Amino acid sequence: MARPRKPLLSRDRIVGAAGALVDSEGLEAVSTRRLAAELGVSGPSLYNHFRTKDEILEAVADAVSAKVDLSMFEEGDPRDWREALHDWALSYRAALTAHPHIVPVLARGPGRRPAGLKVADAVFGAMTRAGWPPAQATHIGALMRYFITGSALGSFARGFVDDRTAYDPADYPHLQQAHLLADHQEKVDEGAFGTGLRALLDGLGCQYEAGGYRKA
Template sequence: MPRNPILSASRIRAAALHIIDRDGLDGLSMRKLAAELGVQAASLYGHVSTKDDLLHEVASEILEKVDVSGFSGGDWRHGLTMCARSYREALARHPNIVPFLAYGPAHREASLRRLDVVHGALVAAGWTRREATMIAASLMYLVFGAALSSFSSGFSEDQSLYQDRYPNLDKAHLLPAVAAELDRDSFELALNAFVTGLAVLNGRDCVAAGEAAGESAPSGSPRRTDTTAAST
């Protein structure tokens, strides 16, 4: 029996993610990864070409849990909600790698396939290609903002810091104890406002489209134009 288990791509990814979770994104190096696995650094290059390639493989594995199946029923609002919740949950398990993921899908095939589903569903629902791109980007801003910070945890538990000086923050010292619950509920509030606001815009555009066809519509109803030069 070999002293160490035989290297495999899945074992390398797991070890790399363990280091990132423990030491942060900057704490990962091929030398440290090799030591974690009990091998020489040169042994890793038969499985992964560069650290950047390895990070993309780890990212792809983490993001497999992002669920875009909600778009299959034709309800873009349900699809966005499911996607956002599952995305936040996936990132919450490994917050140290979030800065790397925040740069976008890059050349990750699975990420691009998911984005293609989102984009296609939004366009099919009547949004222009440019708007679909903006909606997907806005959703990522919301998800990654929630994953990168905890507003409630940023307060001190020392009541004297807030009492008397900030009368409207006299209970702020209680927030860290319920940070997880507040962060979740705050994300849900923002997500609901985002999707509800989009639904209002989408409905007004439907009215505007009817007006263009000769039907009555309230004055000032916005019209959408598909700026293909700016679409993706």
């Protein structure tokens, strides 16, 4: 029997199938048995590409990191460091909110993931080129990751139920409109992210001026 022109399995196929499962059902849905069934192969054949389920999830997380725009950090880009951080934060959050179930894996840090390491390298390089001392550049990268991944881990608006009776004015006199928040989840959460991002960048701008840092 002639060999098929394309192999039944590849890393990309496995990552794609695992990513689809994570998106639709969450991290717990991923197992080698389930993936093998989805791909129409035997379970052991997955181990020719990945040693463990955790390695597969790491690869799924890295595929999401690879979707983040880093063009604003390239040398020669006209955006200053504040504009670059702002535009990158929006791109990063968009990637995470499109794949919220993988965020807990991403929140652990880049580890050995190539795309994740490229993100960290790009941010650090851009901040040091802008004149930030290396230690401060490291802090900025960490701060931005905490803020962005934290915002994608859950929804403030969805934390309230669509039931007016849950918020008795005798107990919660300032939550009389809280039952409406869930219906405006996207607007509330995006507004909160934008407010926080502006405040964060304004604060960093004050530190930058006070420290007398300038682009090298």
